[in-house]
Amino acid sequence: MDTTTKRTPQRMRTKDMAYIAMFSALIAICAWISVPAAVPFTMQTFGVFAAVGILGGRRGTLSILVYILLGAVGLPVFSGFRGGPGVLLGTTGGYIAGFLCSALLLWALERFWRDRMWLLLLAMFLGMAVCYLFGTFWYMLVYSSSTGPVGILTVLARCVFPFLVPDALKISLAAALSHRLRKSIS
Secondary structure (H helix, E strand, O other), X not given: OOHHHHHHHHHHHHHHHHHHHHHHHHHHHHHHOEEOOOOOEEOHHHXXXXXXXXXXXXXXXXXXXXXXXXXXXXXXXXXXXXXXXXXXXXXXXXXXXXXXXHHHHHHHHHHHHOOOHHHHHHHHHHHXXXXXXXXHHHHHHXXXXXXXXXXXXHHHHHXXXXXXXXXXXXXXXXXXXXXXXXXXXX
């Protein structure tokens, strides 16, 4: 019996788990990096899209899921060093859950962008739109139930419009790095 053949699948699983853990940690670190601006933003979006872009759909989605689960159990991995179910059930929790929806979309579109930077970039922008959609819906639902009705334009002005340019820059950077690094990490 050849032992190298028998070990290869185990080594691949271990390597996959290491990459998933490493990118979950990267997303948490990116969530802690706050960039001061008129509306402060974090690098969390960069970490999320870099994970899927570099690791691929399956491993990238799993790294985002692990990140969310770590935060859900109370580890301070979300922006502002926050964690716990209260963050996920709060007004901005839908955007965090939206990262997972974005990753699932990117995973589904992954076969189309192979070696095509512009398709990867387009897929990431579509993923961000899905995140905005999911997060905005959740924000309106939670805010309305706790404070009172809120209009869609008010929510977009608070939660989406100020982040369009920073998120576009972060997605562009994640796509460029993904395009260069993906072949190195297999």
